[in-house]
Amino acid sequence: MMDASVKMDAPFEHSLLDESPMPTIGREIARIDGPRKVSGAARYAAEHFPEEVLHGVLLRAPVGCGRISLVDATAALAMPGVLAVIRDERMIRNAGDFGGDAAPVQGVEEVAYFGQPIGLVVADSLERARAASLCVRVSFESQPGVFDMMAARDSALPPTDDIFGLFLIHTEQGDVERAAGEAQALVDTVWETPSQNHAAMEPHASVAIWKEGRLTLHGSYQSPVVTRDQLATVMGLPPSQIRVLSPFVGGGFGGKLGVMPEAVAAAIAAQQLGRPVKVVMTRQQVFETTGRRPMTRQRIRLGANSDGRLTLVQHETITDQLEGEVFFEPAGLATHLLYAGENRVVDHKVVRTNKQLAVSMRAPGEAVGLLTLECAMDELAEALSLDPIELRLRNEPKSHPEMDMPFSSRALVDCLRQGAARFGWERRNTSPGQMRDGDWLVGHGVAAAARGNLFGPSRVRATIQGDGRVVVETEMTDIGTGTYTILAQIAADLLGVPLKQVEVRLGDTDDPRSAGSGGSWGATTSGSALYAACAELRARLAAAAGACVDAVTLTDGILTAPGISRPITELVGNGLSVEGATEPGESNRRFNQTSYGAHFCEVRVNAVTGEVRVSRWTSVFAAGRILNLQTAISQAIGGVVFGIGGALTEELVHDPRTGKIVNRDLGEYHVPAHADIPAIDIQFLEERDLVANPLHAKGVGELGVCGAGAAIANAVYNATGVRVRQFPITLDKLLPGLPAIAE
Amino acid sequence: MSWIEADSGAAVTLSVNGTRHDLKLDARVTLLDALREHLQLTGTKKGCDHGQCGACTVLVDGRRINSCLSLAVMHQADEITTIEGLGTAHKLHPLQAAFVAKDGFQCGYCTSGQICSAIGMLGEWRKGWPSHLGDHAGAASAIDAAEIRERMSGNLCRCAAYPRIVEAIEHYAIHEGADT
Incomplete structure (x- = not known):
């Protein structure tokens, strides 16, 4: 079935991308799906209208822990247009997450968290279903639950699962206590980060259609095939009996990885009622009934010699999660490898709480872990009277500080140096609280960025049609990341056809299975599978032309080789189709693969009100080959702004009596708005990572958020002299410590 | 009932x-x-x-x-x-084209709202409607990035294409927007 495969067992020395006569890769190429998106023609999940479609509204639990004792649907069922109030043991209690085909926790009689789904009201219009959902009477037996992680933190235990070895639960080396005793500079602090919501602009939505025993589901999913497989398990069906379609996804950020309650409810309702059913989550349901980034309490202890060399790196995280769930926030991920130092402990523990499922959110681990590590480095630099950049340079490791392995590529030092020059770091404020501009205190901050680069199995089918047009098909998604465009570029460059002649079809589980969008690996895995397919197509074209493939050049639809010039349309017959694949190999075990960067920012803090404004920003990144400079910069900006939100405004507030998310909408959960964001200066350094994949590229999508918030926190400290260790840094936390108003 | x-x-x-x-x-x-x-x-x-x-x-x-x-x-x-x-995908309005050229979106879900809002916002600017920035009220001059940010803040973008949305609107306002 599969025709060509790339397994990364050794560095991939020569990439065909470097040989393209007219490369599109690396340039700023406008999105090929752009015209459809800006004109409203791109159809997202809820925007399908099968005949006779019904509308479902989820019923949810208004208690945090307990058991349903009575459901009275009499009044609801008597309302006009209402067809059913469905309560089915197959419905899922917890949202799904990335992690195979196992069903999320099912059963909606027990209540494990506030807002949990407990049923679905179906009617012939949205308005009727919504009204009826308010008239279903549900009684509960409340039970005591655990709603306050900080209060229950003594019950924290090690996580039960290391997530395929990706999340290291506990590592240690050397003697941290002795190192702490001997350190000439020591920072030992405790930090808190709150729960957060992904808040993708498109709410989760599904339209379920059964036809001749097969279920088609239009859904908003980052990995349609994971969604399909989990849904198959939930429904007790073979996966082949389900097709999930997600050609356009209105943002994900980790919040749309596994199957979600609305998809299961829609599938069950459509099956039971014999008509298509559409279930669109309300924004409040997205906040309460999908997943969240969990809160953390992090202790960090850094020790150094008087010359600024780290002797001690200790990072202990407590986070929260529902009972029985395996994901945990791996806040120490980057701490393992960012800096040298011989005595080390990185540890994670989990408190089991009755709060909404904790899941991956953009850069799980690094996003919150670097907040503390990079702020602690700032504090250590001050304790040592060192420039914070110089402290980082002095602790640059030559190889992985905890494992006997080299870095595949690592340009942190270059990122710091070039960013410093670009930003004008030498003109920064060096005395906390001392730079004033009228009512505003001005400060500058720096922080490093790091995000692990992953590789996994992915498949893509590439076809050169008889007319010379190229079609690329894979179940992979484009959640705003640029997949459509990047895959078209790779095919265009490797097959020598104009970009306009490439059509990319995504998000259909009937097409070859991809690794999905998540963990910043979408472009590199699907792109490498496409690379394999195109390499095989080149070989077949060469054979058809009687040429040696190494001597072949493909440009503008023409194959040329010494003594040969043939249009590819003459070589493909009725069409030539190849399926390419990737699989991880030894290179993932032999090398640490990580993308790096450095953030620099200026903030202005109002000396009267404590309001924080970000006024200037520069980030420099190195992430291997950049496939499309335009979409890569957009992703980097997006990551940085995610970090700004995390540092300054974003916090899910849980009611400590019930776990209920109090600020469950976009009016009260504050994601950054236009006025919060200045121009963001982004630079990518030239880099090739030969170990990573045939594209020589590393992940970009999550890198921007990593460390961004720490740069802000450090700048706020630099502006005010106030160090806030409970994120987000809101003005109430700054006000008590601000310098006197009078100058 | x-x-x-x-x-x-x-x-x-x-x-x-x-x-x-x-x-x-x-x-x-x-x-x-x-x-x-x-x-x-x-x-x-x-x-x-x-x-x-x-x-x-x-x-x-x-x-x-x-x-x-x-x-x-x-x-x-x-x-x-x-x-x-x-405009349509095959015949874009100049502001839609500016969004594509400047990459003023990623997932595309807020984009229709951003574009419609920008058209309305520029109309408000031309009529001299004030904004929170206050001292910029008055429509004779070209709109600047700070005013665009302030006046577009009712349109959220979680992908955070904000700087590029502002660029797209500014480009359109300067080059195309005079007669719309």
């Missing part, structure tokens, strides 16, 4: 992008749901249904509104313009 009274359909005529539509709608149907569910004009997006995100922004008689906060039956006599009325 109030919902039963509301439920009896009302005859509504909506004029959308120059086309008249005679509909019978539940009185509770919002303008947003009328566009999306009844006319299948799905370019207008539902992000929050509470007027908090701006994804549903359309132009009603040239003014930008959150269509989720307005009932369809309130718009009998109005001319409604949605993203589909500005």
